[in-house]
Amino acid sequence: MDHVEEQIAEWRAYVAKAPAVEDRDVDELEAHLRDQIAELDAANLTADEAFLVAVKRMGDLDSLSREFAREHSDRLWKQLVLSGDDEPVRSSGGWLEALVPAVGAAVAVQVARLAAGFPAEEPGWLLRNVGLLVLPFLAGYFLRRRRLDTRAWLLTAVPFVVAALVVNLYPYPPGSATELLVALHLPVVLWFAVAYPYMGGTIRSHERRMDFVRFTGEWAIYYVLIALGGGVLLLLTGAILDPIGLDVDRIAEWVVPSGAAGAVIVASWLVESKQHVVENMAPVLTVLFTPLFAVMLTVAAVTYVVSGVAAAFDRELLSVFDALMVVVLGLVLYAMSARDPSRPAGLMDRIQLLAVGSALLLDAMVLGSMVARIGELGLTPNRVAALGLNLVLLVNLAEAARLSIRFHTGRTHFHRVERWQTRYLPVFAIWAAAVVAVLPPLFAFA
Numbered sequence: 001m002d003h004v005e006e007q008i009a010e011w012r013a014y015v016a017k018a019p020a021v022e023d024r025d026v027d028e029l030e031a032h033l034r035d036q037i038a039e040l041d042a043a044n045l046t047a048d049e050a051f052l053v054a055v056k057r058m059g060d061l062d063s064l065s066r067e068f069a070r071e072h073s074d075r076l077w078k079q080l081v082l083s084g085d086d087e088p089v090r091s092s093g094g095w096l097e098a099l100v101p102a103v104g105a106a107v108a109v110q111v112a113r114l115a116a117g118f119p120a121e122e123p124g125w126l127l128r129n130v131g132l133l134v135l136p137f138l139a140g141y142f143l144r145r146r147r148l149d150t151r152a153w154l155l156t157a158v159p160f161v162v163a164a165l166v167v168n169l170y171p172y173p174p175g176s177a178t179e180l181l182v183a184l185h186l187p188v189v190l191w192f193a194v195a196y197p198y199m200g201g202t203i204r205s206h207e208r209r210m211d212f213v214r215f216t217g218e219w220a221i222y223y224v225l226i227a228l229g230g231g232v233l234l235l236l237t238g239a240i241l242d243p244i245g246l247d248v249d250r251i252a253e254w255v256v257p258s259g260a261a262g263a264v265i266v267a268s269w270l271v272e273s274k275q276h277v278v279e280n281m282a283p284v285l286t287v288l289f290t291p292l293f294a295v296m297l298t299v300a301a302v303t304y305v306v307s308g309v310a311a312a313f314d315r316e317l318l319s320v321f322d323a324l325m326v327v328v329l330g331l332v333l334y335a336m337s338a339r340d341p342s343r344p345a346g347l348m349d350r351i352q353l354l355a356v357g358s359a360l361l362l363d364a365m366v367l368g369s370m371v372a373r374i375g376e377l378g379l380t381p382n383r384v385a386a387l388g389l390n391l392v393l394l395v396n397l398a399e400a401a402r403l404s405i406r407f408h409t410g411r412t413h414f415h416r417v418e419r420w421q422t423r424y425l426p427v428f429a430i431w432a433a434a435v436v437a438v439l440p441p442l443f444a445f446a
Contacts, residue, residue, distance in 0.1 A: 009415040010341050011055065016207035023057065026205070097145060098269030101137035105265060106258035108133045108190055113257065128167050130339045131187035134261045136160050141265055142197035147270065152201040157192040166437050171445055178381045178440040185435040186383075191216075192429035210337050211420040215271055217334030221285070222267040230259050252300050286335040287348065293328055294351050297358035304365060321366050322386060324392050328359045332400070333421055341415050345408045353404045360397040366390055381443045385435050392431050396424050 008030065016026045022398075036054035037047075045053065112133055116126045139156050167186060172179040198215060199208035232254070238248035332352055367390050372385055403420055406412040 003382055004051050006342060006415060007048075009413070012340065013207040013415075016205055026207075029385075032224070038140055062183065064247070071304055076413050083195050094145065094273065095269065096267055096308075098141060101141045102262040102265040105134045105137040106262040108137070109257050109261040110254070123174070124172060124174070125168065125181075128172075128179055128183040128186060129164075130183070131190045132160065132164050132167075134227075134264050135187065135190040137363050138265055138268055139194045139197050141268060142194065145357045146197060146200050148197060148201050153202075154196065156193065156197050160190065163193075163436070170440050172440070173445060176440075176445055178443055178445055181381055181439060182436050185432040188432040189429060189436055192426075192432075206419055206422040210418060213333050213421070213425070214337035215268075217330070217337065218271045219267050220330075222270045224320075226263045226267055227260075230256075230263070262375055268302060286331070286338060290331060290335060290348065290355060291351050293331060294355035297324075297328065297362065301358045301361040301365075304362070318366055318369065318386065321362060322389060325366075325390075325397075328355055329393065329396065332356060336418055336421060339414070341413075341418065344412075345414075349404070349408065353401065353408065356397055356401045356404060360401055361395070363390055363394050363397060367394060380440055381446060384439060388431055388435070392427055396421075399424075 011025055011033065012030050015029055033054050035059050037050045040050035040053050041047065080394060109130075111128055112129065116123050136157075139160070142155055143156060163186060167182055170182075172182075195209070195212045196203055198212055199205065202208055234248070234252055237251070241248055332355065335348070335352060367387070370387050370390065371381065374387065377383075399420055400417070403417045407414055407417050
């Protein structure tokens, strides 16, 4: 019966991906599927047979089950659900739908820079408002693409309005450390705000949250590719225009900010319309980088433990380790989102467990060093922000390692490991929001 529960969890995850399906719809469909399985089980079918026939019956009632069978073409239920004349239907790219918000974000950034006195030195308010200049356009793109109603538009606007009031009404003095922390953490808060329209106006669905994790990873891949292509284009443009005396650096000062802003929406459109391309790249990238990070983390953890230099971490090294652990967690999350939940534990899962375990050990050492520095030098905004981030990561990594061990020993299913991460995602948003809204007044905007 545990195997059937895993199959139902996978079916539910697939059905929940449809933008038009809400949580209550998925619950209703799952209840109907379970009723069908119970009825077939009473007719003396095996558990697997009952599930397959129930999916077939659901296919007659709901087109999503047919898409589920079509997607999992290597599974037995394809022959039970699909008819011979079924062909995949591909959706339109909708590039114009993405072009308008991309241009809007690019223009908003330039207008703000001009208002700040560009090309003179740009003031701090511009830095802390960068996320508010770009991410509302991304939220609007998803609101329109998901065809959400007015209520969803208003609910999406709330965190952006509140954030705009908070970061612009606080009295930051020049050179404030808390202002820099706000500039770094506000985009994280607003990225989670974008999750609401991306997930079709729902926040409770674990499946939709994992879809958002997958989207974030794929978005990062496309954004880096766009950035690399843009850099090559600027270099070639400089080489071509250099003989006629044009100031390419001045051109770049205008082009790069607009390009970086517009690329946020363009990368999102690419994820939406070219998912099959990333689906081909993602497993390769995961297989390539996960072992490399696992080896690096293991070597670092063993080296620091054996050498005894963990207590001597300086501020710069602590920042590097914080960034490294965030990257590792992101890599693990993305690999998890792209994994087939029905597959048993394999070599790559063991490598990921090694990476998580090593990151957990390093995080514990970093925390010990931080506590020692705070005891010696006292609290500052930067130390509190770093300490909070490491505590959030420690809890996440510890439970992820525990569940992964249970999965490898056959005492739980993969969807429980996945469910832990989707439940924990709001904690990152809450901590980033606390850094933006609570930390500055707590330290008198120092």
